[in-house]
Amino acid sequence: MAATETLLRVSNYDLDATLDSGQAFHWEPDNGSWVGVIGRHGVRLTRTCDGIRAATAGPVAGWQWLRDYLQTDTDLDAVLKTFPDDAPMRDAVAACRGLRVLRQDPWECLASFILSSTKQIVQIRQIIALLCERFGEPLVGAAAIWERRRRAGQQHHNEPGYSPAGRQRSQASISLPDGETSGTLSQGNHLSHSFPSPEKIASLTDPDLRACKMGFRAPYLLAAAQKVAGGELDLEGLRRLPLAAARGELTALRGVGGKIADCVLLFAYGFDGAFPVDVWVARALRELYFPRRRVGDQRLRHFAATHFGPHAGYAQQYLFHYMRTKMK
DNA sequence: GTCCAGGACCTAG
DNA sequence: CTAGGTCATGGA
Numbered sequence: 083m084a085a086t087e088t089l090l091r092v093s094n095y096d097l098d099a100t101l102d103s104g105q106a107f108h109w110e111p112d113n114g115s116w117v118g119v120i121g122r123h124g125v126r127l128t129r130t131c132d133g134i135r136a137a138t139a140g141p142v143a144g145w146q147w148l149r150d151y152l153q154t155d156t157d158l159d160a161v162l163k164t165f166p167d168d169a170p171m172r173d174a175v176a177a178c179r180g181l182r183v184l185r186q187d188p189w190e191c192l193a194s195f196i197l198s199s200t201k202q203i204v205q206i207r208q209i210i211a212l213l214c215e216r217f218g219e220p221l222v223g224a225a226a227i228w229e230r231r232r233r234a235g236q237q238h239h240n241e242p243g244y245s246p247a248g249r250q251r252s253q254a255s256i257s258l259p260d261g262e263t264s265g266t267l268s269q270g271n272h273l274s275h276s277f278p279s280p281e282k283i284a285s286l287t288d289p290d291l292r293a294c295k296m297g298f299r300a301p302y303l304l305a306a307a308q309k310v311a312g313g314e315l316d317l318e319g320l321r322r323l324p325l326a327a328a329r330g331e332l333t334a335l336r337g338v339g340g341k342i343a344d345c346v347l348l349f350a351y352g353f354d355g356a357f358p359v360d361v362w363v364a365r366a367l368r369e370l371y372f373p374r375r376r377v378g379d380q381r382l383r384h385f386a387a388t389h390f391g392p393h394a395g396y397a398q399q400y401l402f403h404y405m406r407t408k409m410k
Numbered sequence: 411g412t413c414c415a416g417g418a419c420c421t422a423g
Numbered sequence: 424c425t426a427g428g429t430c431a432t433g434g435a
Contacts (some may be wrong), residue, residue: 104416199417202434206416209432297431302418337420346425360416402416 096180140223174404220277283307302337306345
């Protein structure tokens with residue numbers, strides 16, 4: 083394996099909380115490390131005493147892309163200092179100090195959250211895994227893995243646009259023999275392909291997508307992919323817009339309301355003022371800030387938009403993870 | 411079998 | 424403005 087390694091020196095970084103807090107869905111724990119996909123790279127991350135050890139399956143030119151993704155250069159203490167000084171926030175921060183907000187690819191983030199509506203996180207991962215293994219590109223450095231499979235006398239069907247009809251045979255043919263992990267970065271096939279490009283998804287059909295278990299979200303994803311691939315929506319251009327304008331561009335997409343738009347603005351663009359309110363955060367706000375009071379949806383959103391300061395989205399992520407892990 | 415999930419949308423009051 | 428139904432799927 084032509085692996086490349088480095089050590090990202092960083093303190094105050096909770097890798098577990100960061101990669102398992104419902105921001106990104108292309109990561110899995112593996113023997114004390116995390117294995118995942120960033121762009122076309124398979125990546126293994128391991129927390130050490132002085133930082134994060136990173137390894138990729140193929141050669142890379144520098145590591146700035148990984149520092150950007152993980153936000154290791156963010157001054158976390160400066161962010162935490164802007165949080166409101168109240169009991170709920172103190173408890174939430176104490177529960178997962180070191181949690182970071184990632185900086186993901188806009189298309190992957192938008193598509194992932196279009197798929198997230200009324201789904202449990204474990205199911206979102208499953209849908210995205212299917213989407214990637216069927217329609218994504220093999221990762222950089224994965225050629226050695228494919229060669230090993232080929233020499234084992236197994237066929238595989240890697241051509242673009244293969245039909246769902248060939249799925250069963252294809253899946254069976256590319257699975258490794260029992261017990262072989264071969265020191266590869268990922269054991270499962272679902273972590274061996276990139277997230278499909280907007281152009282790729284735009285070329286698919288509704289049944290192709292529904293076969294990935296995404297149900298009524300399929301037409302939403304397809305329409306979004308077509309707008310991005312056709313240049314009608316410029317995702318890179320959103321970086322230069324004010325928060326409200328960027329939000330308007332995203333919510334113009336069918337299937338993208340305020341919550342999903344805020345997730346994308348926060349997790350992909352770094353708009354820290356975006357404050358996604360899902361069922362968990364709504365529950366957290368009601369229980370922690372308005373105990374046994376009847377608070378309307380409108381007032382709750384107003385509170386969220388005004389109470390948490392310039393890094394409100396960051397505060398939201400602490401509340402979300404706190405609620406989901408500690409308070410059940 | 412029932413309830414619910416990092417929702418959005420449509421309609422009716 | 425809020426309340427309720429609908430969409431598709433599968434964990435718990």
